[in-house]
Amino acid sequence: MCLKGVPMSNNSLMQLGLKKLITDFFKNKITTNLIIGIGILAAFVLIGIFAPHITPYDADEMHYEHLKEMPSASFLLGTDRYGRDVLSRVIVGTRATLLVASISTLLALFLGITFGATSAFFGGQVDNIMMRINDIFMSFPTLIFAILVIGVLGPSMINGVIAIGIIYAPRVTRVVRAQALNIVHLEYIDAAKVRGESSFYIIFREMLPNLWPTIIVEGSIRLGYAILLTASLGYIGLGPPPPMPDWGLMAYSERGYMFETPWPVFAPCIAIVIAVIGVNLFGEGLKDILLAKGSRSKEAKA
Amino acid sequence: MTGKNSASANSDTSTESAVLSVRNVDITYYSRGVKFPAIRNASFDIQSGEAFGLVGESGSGKSTLAYAVMKYLSSNGEIAGGEIIFRGTNLMTLSSKELLSLRGLKISMVPQDPLTSLNPSHRVGDQISEILKIHYKLNNKEAHKQAVAMLAQVHLPTPQLTALKYPHQISGGQQQRVLIAMAFCTTPELLIMDEPTTGLDVTTQAHILDLVNEMKTRHNTAILYITHNLGVVKNLCDRVAIIYAGEIVEEGGAGSIFREPAHPYTRALLNCIPKTYSREPETRLNAIEGFLPNLAELKPSCIFSTRCEFAQDKCHQQKPSFLEIGDNRRIKCFFDTFRNRDQPVSIDEKHAVTLNDEFLIKINNLIKLYPTKRGNLRAIDDISFECRKGEILGIVGESGCGKTTIARCIVGLEKKSGGSILFSNQTIGTIRNRSKDMCQKIQMVFQNPEATLNPQKTIEEIITRPLALYNIVSKSQRRKRVIELLESVDLNELYLTRYPHEISGGEKQRVGIARAFATKPELIILDEPISSLDVSVQAGILNLLLDLQEKHNITYIFIGHDLSVIRHLCNSIMVVYMGRICEVGPPEELFDPPYHPYTEALLAAVPAVEPGINQRKILLTGEMPNAIDFMPGCPFYSRCPRKVGKICEQVKPKEIEIKPGHRIACHIPPEELSAFEPIFS
Numbered sequence: 001m002c003l004k005g006v007p008m009s010n011n012s013l014m015q016l017g018l019k020k021l022i023t024d025f026f027k028n029k030i031t032t033n034l035i036i037g038i039g040i041l042a043a044f045v046l047i048g049i050f051a052p053h054i055t056p057y058d059a060d061e062m063h064y065e066h067l068k069e070m071p072s073a074s075f076l077l078g079t080d081r082y083g084r085d086v087l088s089r090v091i092v093g094t095r096a097t098l099l100v101a102s103i104s105t106l107l108a109l110f111l112g113i114t115f116g117a118t119s120a121f122f123g124g125q126v127d128n129i130m131m132r133i134n135d136i137f138m139s140f141p142t143l144i145f146a147i148l149v150i151g152v153l154g155p156s157m158i159n160g161v162i163a164i165g166i167i168y169a170p171r172v173t174r175v176v177r178a179q180a181l182n183i184v185h186l187e188y189i190d191a192a193k194v195r196g197e198s199s200f201y202i203i204f205r206e207m208l209p210n211l212w213p214t215i216i217v218e219g220s221i222r223l224g225y226a227i228l229l230t231a232s233l234g235y236i237g238l239g240p241p242p243p244m245p246d247w248g249l250m251a252y253s254e255r256g257y258m259f260e261t262p263w264p265v266f267a268p269c270i271a272i273v274i275a276v277i278g279v280n281l282f283g284e285g286l287k288d289i290l291l292a293k294g295s296r297s298k299e300a301k302a
Numbered sequence: 303m304t305g306k307n308s309a310s311a312n313s314d315t316s317t318e319s320a321v322l323s324v325r326n327v328d329i330t331y332y333s334r335g336v337k338f339p340a341i342r343n344a345s346f347d348i349q350s351g352e353a354f355g356l357v358g359e360s361g362s363g364k365s366t367l368a369y370a371v372m373k374y375l376s377s378n379g380e381i382a383g384g385e386i387i388f389r390g391t392n393l394m395t396l397s398s399k400e401l402l403s404l405r406g407l408k409i410s411m412v413p414q415d416p417l418t419s420l421n422p423s424h425r426v427g428d429q430i431s432e433i434l435k436i437h438y439k440l441n442n443k444e445a446h447k448q449a450v451a452m453l454a455q456v457h458l459p460t461p462q463l464t465a466l467k468y469p470h471q472i473s474g475g476q477q478q479r480v481l482i483a484m485a486f487c488t489t490p491e492l493l494i495m496d497e498p499t500t501g502l503d504v505t506t507q508a509h510i511l512d513l514v515n516e517m518k519t520r521h522n523t524a525i526l527y528i529t530h531n532l533g534v535v536k537n538l539c540d541r542v543a544i545i546y547a548g549e550i551v552e553e554g555g556a557g558s559i560f561r562e563p564a565h566p567y568t569r570a571l572l573n574c575i576p577k578t579y580s581r582e583p584e585t586r587l588n589a590i591e592g593f594l595p596n597l598a599e600l601k602p603s604c605i606f607s608t609r610c611e612f613a614q615d616k617c618h619q620q621k622p623s624f625l626e627i628g629d630n631r632r633i634k635c636f637f638d639t640f641r642n643r644d645q646p647v648s649i650d651e652k653h654a655v656t657l658n659d660e661f662l663i664k665i666n667n668l669i670k671l672y673p674t675k676r677g678n679l680r681a682i683d684d685i686s687f688e689c690r691k692g693e694i695l696g697i698v699g700e701s702g703c704g705k706t707t708i709a710r711c712i713v714g715l716e717k718k719s720g721g722s723i724l725f726s727n728q729t730i731g732t733i734r735n736r737s738k739d740m741c742q743k744i745q746m747v748f749q750n751p752e753a754t755l756n757p758q759k760t761i762e763e764i765i766t767r768p769l770a771l772y773n774i775v776s777k778s779q780r781r782k783r784v785i786e787l788l789e790s791v792d793l794n795e796l797y798l799t800r801y802p803h804e805i806s807g808g809e810k811q812r813v814g815i816a817r818a819f820a821t822k823p824e825l826i827i828l829d830e831p832i833s834s835l836d837v838s839v840q841a842g843i844l845n846l847l848l849d850l851q852e853k854h855n856i857t858y859i860f861i862g863h864d865l866s867v868i869r870h871l872c873n874s875i876m877v878v879y880m881g882r883i884c885e886v887g888p889p890e891e892l893f894d895p896p897y898h899p900y901t902e903a904l905l906a907a908v909p910a911v912e913p914g915i916n917q918r919k920i921l922l923t924g925e926m927p928n929a930i931d932f933m934p935g936c937p938f939y940s941r942c943p944r945k946v947g948k949i950c951e952q953v954k955p956k957e958i959e960i961k962p963g964h965r966i967a968c969h970i971p972p973e974e975l976s977a978f979e980p981i982f983s
Binding site for chain 2: 186187188190191193194195196197206209210
């Protein structure tokens with residue numbers, strides 16, 4: 001009977017969007033977290049793009065006279081058991097890891113948005129069935145599911161992307177659906193239905209623009225997880241096949257000599273940690289801006 | 303400022319006996335480094351046993367002032383100057399600890415929203431006894447005993463049992479009673495009520511006001527009553543202050559203010575409200591043009607000068623001080639000559655419209671059930687009516703009566719459970735089963751201005767979309783047509799590039815109306831389009847709706863809960879209760895006997911504003927029946943003051959045609975209904 005209940009608390013969220021994000025960027029709403037996050041991410045992206053040009057040595061070149069060396073002036077992070085420069089390999093490894101992680105995140109977002117928004121829009125039985133299927137996918141442990149997918153498709157970069165994308169899509173679906181459910185009963189959606197719009201138009205043209213803040217934040221969090229999963233897959237040998245440098249694979253293949261020369265294992269691990277922290281700081285910073293409830297503070301009083 | 307002198311001169315005489323004396327209070331808010339002087343130089347006194355009404359529209363600062371009296375402002379606001387004296391002590395000098403012992407004991411408050419003000423995880427009895435335990439150090443048993451006694455005082459049925467219930471187990475009206483019991487349990491000297499009846503139905507509101515009056519007399523409490531509803535103030539308060547954009551513009555006895563409003567703003571405000579009852583021909587409502595001034599950039603002029611119809615050069619250049627106009631009244635205006643001036647009256651020609659005999663929409667035995675765990679909830683229970691071309695049909699009822707569900711079934715947002723809806727003699731189903739053509743012909747205007755427009759789209763995108771969808775005008779003409787539509791709702795092309803959050807609630811509702819008209823529909827359903835707007839804005843939208851209806855000869859179904867608005871707008875009114883029709887009739891007949899007893903109770907509960915009108919009061923007792931149980935009889939039997947007997951519970955009353963177009967569903971014979979004493983005289 002009383003179907004008109006509208007949660008007003010959504011308002012601040014609804015009105016925030018991409019446009020507001022851009023204007024806020026130039027106001028003093030940027031937190032230190034966000035700046036550090038952007039800095040780290042930008043550094044990794046630049047390193048990834050220019051990798052072959054900034055490495056001190058060729059990543060695959062073996063220096064037979066410098067096997068398992070500790071860091072020195074000529075090899076800043078030392079060498080591995082084949083005499084390859086660790087720094088160069090970490091730099092080149094950035095490319096594969098970031099590429100796989102970001103493309104798979106985009107894939108997960110695409111699938112998640114489509115299923116999440118559609119499920120919320122149709123509601124009822126459609127929603128029920130879609131969500132139960134989603135639950136089945138979510139109930140697999142991530143790594144085992146990845147092994148399963150890659151085991152079927154065979155290890156390659158593209159299959160890694162597909163596996164990670166499919167694994168994270170149900171999680172994105174959940175988040176997008178939850179937010180879409182807040183929007184779907186609002187009157188402008190009713191107005192679109194009364195006007196005779198198609199479901200496709202309502203989902204992608206009326207609802208989607210209001211989901212962007214959630215999607216951007218969710219995407220940045222997913223990217224962090226995707227980097228970790230990419231590295232994990234590399235570690236168990238399901239990443240891009242050698243000799244292509246990959247952080248996870250590097251840590252795996254050098255782990256036997258860790259007590260002699262720790263750097264070939266440490267360096268890629270530290271790179272992973274910094275990348276994930278950077279992505280998380282970036283995500284947190286975006287969240288503060290995009291999903292913050294209107295805060296009243298006296299700070300601006302001066 | 304000269305205003306200060308006259309204000310303090312006025313209060314000096316009465317401060318001795320005043321419970322609360324607010325003197326020259328300034329309140330400032332800070333937002334992103336910008337100062338907003340929300341309240342400027344406010345002064346008033348409240349005597350014990352007096353109900354003082356503080357009336358203003360949204361954004362006028364009335365709630366700010368009330369919270370300031372409790373010294374309870376949000377963190378970005380501060381009392382920048384002035385004194386708040388409670389029983390001789392200046393609250394401004396008290397520490398926060400001293401204030402704590404005062405709040406709840408000597409000063410208490412009844413908030414606006416009863417549901418969010420009660421803790422959902424504590425029993426209501428415990429929530430009352432908690433206050434007693436804090437302030438009187440009572441033990442559990444005594445506190446509970448007193449809490450139950452308080453619940454009995456606010457006339458809750460079975461107080462012992464109610465004390466053990468959780469807030470969600472009692473109705474909204476009962477929740478508000480619990481809050482009133484909480485406020486009175488320490489017999490405070492001052493009670494602040496912040497729109498306590500705004501979310502309630504008129505019949506419940508009448509009860510609550512009655513209760514507040516009773517408690518006030520019993521405990522001799524001073525009440526500061528904040529509201530935007532002039533009718534409520536007139537019926538409850540002894541003295542009234544009208545507040546506009548942070549300044550009190552008029553103060554005086556409630557009776558004399560409503561009889562002869564002196565400040566131009568008060569006059570304009572009263573003229574915005576449709577008459578609850580009058581035999582004279584309908585007049586057009588006088589909306590107040592313009593907007594509230596921006597508080598960040600105040601000019602040294604009369605605060606109302608930009609919207610005042612009597613404004614002169616002096617008004618734009620100087621700030622007026624208070625002018626005493628006798629009868630213990632004062633106004634913030636240079637002139638006292640408007641009081642007796644007649645308002646220009648324009649006769650509305652709406653009722654001259656000749657109605658087509660052709661039925662545009664015909665509804666037969668419509669039923670809507672919502673399945674719940676305990677059975678089917680009967681939202682619409684066998685309703686039949688029809689609406690002719692060019693007619694404005696009003697549907698009135700209290701919340702939960704099914705009026706919105708009727709609207710949603712007609713536009714096709716809800717799937718009906720039974721019956722049929724015929725539009726131009728074609729059966730129509732839900733939106734998914736409708737042809738595009740049919741969707742175009744039926745449009746809807748929604749209730750909540752904040753949710754009716756997509757926040758991510760500009761006004762131009764919003765209005766262009768229906769034009770593009772139905773290809774109503776060619777692509778090159780679209781922009782021109784959008785501007786035409788905006789102009790038809792009194793907006794202009796400056797709005798094209800704006801986003802919904804950049805315009806006011808009234809403007810959003812106008813855009814919503816323009817969007818509905820864009821498809822050139824034949825029927826528009828208006829679901830309480832003005833109920834969340836201020837009265838001055840309401841009047842403008844009502845005028846607009848009438849103008850558009852006349853111009854396009856469109857059919858409206860107008861859903862509302864405000865009988866005076868419906869009376870002003872509609873050709874035919876349908877009173878709905880618990881998903882059934884009680885009475886259908888033209889407004890001229892509905893407001894005089896014969897009444898359906900429910901219509902009679904609704905009319906009696908409307909807080910009428912007009913001076914010189916006598917309104918008979920009826921207070922309904924009893925609870926609404928559960929809509930899940932099957933009701934063989936009349937749904938109103940449990941609360942009906944004129945219940946005939948067993949027949950009301952067991953037999954469904956037939957609709958009796960009193961006059962053509964006027965039907966009543968009641969077991970009382972029409973002759974007897976006609977003999978009822980009229981509510982208004």
